[in-house]
Amino acid sequence: MAKVNVYITLKPALLDAQGKVMQGALDNLGFEGIENVRIGKFIEIEMAESADIEASVEDMCKKLFANPNTENYRFEIIKK
Amino acid sequence: MAKVNVYITLKPALLDAQGKVMQGALDNLGFEGIENVRIGKFIEIEMAESADIEASVEDMCKKLFANPNTENYRFEIIKK
Numbered sequence: 001m002a003k004v005n006v007y008i009t010l011k012p013a014l015l016d017a018q019g020k021v022m023q024g025a026l027d028n029l030g031f032e033g034i035e036n037v038r039i040g041k042f043i044e045i046e047m048a049e050s051a052d053i054e055a056s057v058e059d060m061c062k063k064l065f066a067n068p069n070t071e072n073y074r075f076e077i078i079k080k
Numbered sequence: 081m082a083k084v085n086v087y088i089t090l091k092p093a094l095l096d097a098q099g100k101v102m103q104g105a106l107d108n109l110g111f112e113g114i115e116n117v118r119i120g121k122f123i124e125i126e127m128a129e130s131a132d133i134e135a136s137v138e139d140m141c142k143k144l145f146a147n148p149n150t151e152n153y154r155f156e157i158i159k160k
Contacts (some may be wrong), residue, residue, distance in 0.1 A: 005141040007122050008122070009122070009124070013101075015106055019123075020146045022123070022144065022145075023097070025144055026140060026144060029140075029143055029144060031136065031139075031140060032128070033127050033128030033130065034125065034127045035081065035127055035128070036124075036125070036126040037124070037125050038123070039121060039122075039123055039124075039128075040122040040123070041119060041120070041121065041122060042087050042088070042089070042119075042120040042122035042126065043099075043102070043117065043118070043119055043120070044089070044116075044117070044118045044119075044120065044122060045114065045117050046114075046115040046116040046117075047113050047115055048112070048113030048115070050113065050143065055099045056111065056137075059111075060084065060106060060109075060111060063109055064102065064106065079085070080092065
């Protein structure tokens with residue numbers, strides 16, 4: 001069994017409205033020195049190990065998890 | 081400047097409906113051997129370095145980012 005962590009992030013050129021809301025909330029709560037907040041997705045997958053697991057996860061990101069117009073993805077595979 | 085990565089995950093005891101939808105979609109797309117999919121949040125913060133940055137981020141998670149009833153959090157601080 002392998003555990004895969006996928007990180008989906010908004011492309012840097014795009015304004016992260018949800019992140020800005022969080023940043024404003026942190027300011028309101030009195031946290032200082034916050035320069036930027038960006039919100040992405042963290043996807044944890046448990047799946048059978050296979051020789052082509054890396055290609056398979058790459059494919060999942062392309063076909064399902066990430067919007068190629070607005071999001072970047074990266075992942076790490078942790079073999080158990 | 082420090083970069084902080086925060087990972088918010090649904091507590092293991094709770095059903096992740098969004099994850100189940102993704103798992104079903106992966107099945108429909110023909111991906112095999114998927115045992116479990118869980119969806120969380122990945123929050124990237126850029127902030128000024130300080131001696132108490134760890135306590136500060138812990139506080140942010142407790143007061144804003146994570147719902148203590150349903151979510152766990154962990155974070156890592158990357159000094160630049």
